[in-house]
Amino acid sequence: MKRINIALDGYSGTGKSSTAREVAKALNYTYVDSGAMYRATTLFFIRNDIDPRDHSQVVQALKEIHLNFDDNEINLNGENVASEIRTMKVNEMVSHISAIKEVRQEMVSQQQEMGHFKGLVMDGRDIGTVVFPEAELKVFMTASADVRALRRQKELAEKGIEEELSAIKANLLERDQIDSNRKESPLVKAEDALELDTSKLTFETQVGKIVEWAKSRIYES
Template identity: 60%
Template sequence: MSKINIAIDGLSGCGKSSTAKAVAKSLYYKFIDTGAMYRAVTLYFIQHKIDLSNHEEVVEALSNIQIDFEFNQESQKNETILNQQNVEQEIRKMYVSEMVSPVSAIKEVRVAMVAQQQEMGRHKGVVMDGRDIGSVVFPDAELKVFMTASTAVRAKRRQEELAEKGETVALDDIIENLESRDHQDSTRAESPLIKVEDAIEIDTSDLRFDDQVQKVLNLAESRIEKVE
């Protein structure tokens, strides 16, 4: 059976990653969480007190960053590895979330991460989610999906996700963070969040998780049939 690349873009907290993981699992494809990659870079910058306005510091820091993914048999999930250290839990915390957009907007950061992402998808059979996958990373992806959801729904989902990890955050703070990230992501000069012309939009506000996964799977299967 022929394989394709699937690009899933969209707003923060609309279910991109969880949907992409489920789709990849169903198709036996490789899932790449690009958001986790940028979170890992952000964590490294925070830990090493990198001045985001200092070009030399940023470039040097990036040369010391290696990001991989490791499948955890117990949790049955991919976990993010930063320089051989598992940082999956740490990169999901709010202090990292608050810095992800400014870090992601830096040209050198995006160039470094896009290069790694494109290499991962060179042999097809990849499901990748983010904000510029269909526009920059995989402009030739056979299937491009753009996911949206209302701010209220996204905030509630994020709050529940954080609560499951033992972190209590006020809903208003999460809404403020999401709105700030939406603005920064869509207006940044470098690889802004956009819906490309050939992407199919899916609003997940009123969809059950299984339904949104099935929508993407149906689209994927129709694309796979076309390339066989």
């Protein structure tokens, strides 16, 4: 049976990470949350007062950041930071840190190494365009801003974090603007990506649809 790489891109709050995780489980593939890598890097910058405008500080910081996944949860220098990287403080900074050329180059290099042997599901914003432009299946996920804000509020509440819906929506729209217009690896739909609007889909339906697309690529002659 052929093994493929699956790239899931799209806006914040479309369910990329949770969907990618379940797709990987259904196919017995490896799941990598690329967004968690950028969030963990952002958390390191915040904790260590790294000035993102200072090139030397950024370069030195990247040398001190060691990331790995344990049971699909991100570790930053040996510490599980899966919950801390989802706070609003990180939300407000992650798009700015992710737009830094050196940060993207380092993360993309690590991500490409992870996908060398295929059988990978990775979600993010530039997976199908930059990280794995040759991925056998590319999916671009969308949803309305209102739906995405409600989903993010619920996700935060489940982690014990209470945030106003209006603040969450404003943050999502700001991130859309930054991600879509940044110079380095902007958020765009790959020409050969299949678009999936999740606004009115159940979680099970969106997972099932992508698994169906994946199997058609896996078993095609």
